[in-house]
Amino acid sequence: MRAYARYAFGRFLQFLLVVFIGINIAYIITHATPIDPVEHTVSVATAFGHTAPEAIESMRQSLRELYGLTGSPIEQYLNFWRRVLVADFGPSLSAFPSPVSTLIGRAIPWTVGLLGVATILTWIIGNLLGGLAGYYRRSRLLKGFGIVAMALHPMPYYIAAIILLIVFGYLWPILPISGGSQMNVARGWSSEYILSVARHSMLPLLSLLLVGLGGWFVGMRSLVSNVVTEDYVVYAELAGVSKRRILTAYVMRNAIAPQVTGLAISLGHVFSGALITERVFGYPGIGSLLVDGVHAGDYSLVLGVTTVSIVGVSLAVLVIDLIYPLIDPRVTVS
């Protein structure tokens, strides 16, 4: 227990460090862009008609304060961190005057809901089938599945997505091709709304499954076929331990550990994966928000989305790391 506490504490410090470095990089990059958001806003606001220079100057002044661009660079930097800690990223430029945090808060459930579920579902199905395929090497069904999964795996994700869109949106139009839910259905816990959300998530989910399954399947299959020849599995077989217990407690249990690490990494891809998926399927998540923000030069939005992704990804990895000793008790030792 003591060893675990030490391990958990160490991992937590690491998490804080990663978040700190990540946000700093995001800060530097956004502040190094050639687009000055204040001048951009001023020029947009003053593009039509005549504005008095004093009015422009006071507008510039208030925008600077709004964006936290007053004072020396060090003051700006400290100010930025003060605002990050209370999750205040200022107002969005492109959707002025909505605060960035409101926009992100609205988008996050969509992204986490779709990509989080897709990632975990892909992981579970891929590992389960891969594990069975590695253990029951002679099964024709599992062999066939392996071939299909392997054929789909190298396909670029957007191609698979677009093929699905063409097949189910155009050739055989049974599923909605865009959006997160039907426009005219009120939000809430009504069955109609939930059904609508589910229907809209079908195509993106299917596309992620199709492309993602193969990797987990093949990885787990080869892990299992290695574990099967380990001494402790052979020994348990010689001891007459039941097949079922060998498969679950001896084979799968030991093969799964590296795959859990893989899951942590792929949960990290939820936010970056969101970019393409949400773009192709017009899904109202954080990826779409980020792309819109970049196009509009809305750097408080970009910074906000980036910060949230950094924290989200690190948090997912931290959670996996904290449960990892349950899967492999050897990690707390080192």
Place this chain on the structure above:
Amino acid sequence: MSAAMRNPAAKPETADGPVVAVRDLRAWYRLRLFGVDREVKAVDGITFEVRKDEIYGLAGESSSGKSTLVKTIAGAMRPPLEIVGGEIQFSFMDGTMGLNRAPADLVERVRWRHLSYVMQGSMSVLNPVRRIGTSFFDFAFRHMGLDKAGFEAAVVAHLARVNLPASVLKAYPHELSGGMRQRVTIALATICRPQFIIADEPTTALDVVVQKDVLAMFRSIQREMASSVLFVTHDMGVHAHLTDRLGIMYAGRLVEEARTPDVFARPRHPYTRHLIHSLPRIGDDRPRSGLEGTPPSLANPPSGCRFHPRCAFATERCRVEVPPMEQVAPDHRVACFEKDRVEATP
């Protein structure tokens, strides 16, 4: 032993019949590479018995077929290894084909209850992510006919016999030292008091001090339970120390078998003589001579007696005919045409 622990599938034990009898066993690796058949005759016509309450040692150099023989008897064969001919008869099981051809449910009942196994490389036979206690439960619970509390008490009592504290049950294998792990595997293999234990190089990975302790423990448990043990190692020192009878293997065949002291005192086969004479002795500092040549390939073994290319006594007959195993003294069998000449030579 309670009545519930007895296995209904088991035959009533005969008083002094062998626990396992192997007759003319042949087990080959049959490979097919690029359309060419290749047969590796790792076990080629072996006959021997392991009696009740004895430790039968099996010695021989690497690639002499020891491990293959053990795998075949334990029913741990995987393709391309297969039984080509011969019989394996267990006292606790009907039928003569051993574990490989017996019905699965019978095999499941016999394993660990009547026949257990201490494996080569015992360091890695425990599941690294399972607590020792859980492994005991997996392996032995269904054979013991006890409730959980009773089972745990029995395990703790048995661990005490190998000088292990009850706390190891809560430990993971990586938290134990090599010697402790080895004792755990011995406890695991003996908890059900099986009639027959196969031990395949169980102490090879341990240093000599730990090895001595473990062997002594093994011996005392075996004496207490009156089990029969088939003990395989290439280490003649271990054989001298532990086994009651000893079989010497060379290139897939048994070449000599006798009570262990007789093997060391009066070896009749030239190969056995080389093995014994190569052992260092206290006070004798003459250089030891190694055996000329290399062990033969089992895929293409020499004709006749397989030892003839390395044998100083070889005659024309040895090159052509396979010498049969013949009794030369009580409990002493040798497969050599020139055994009398060998014995006459100092």
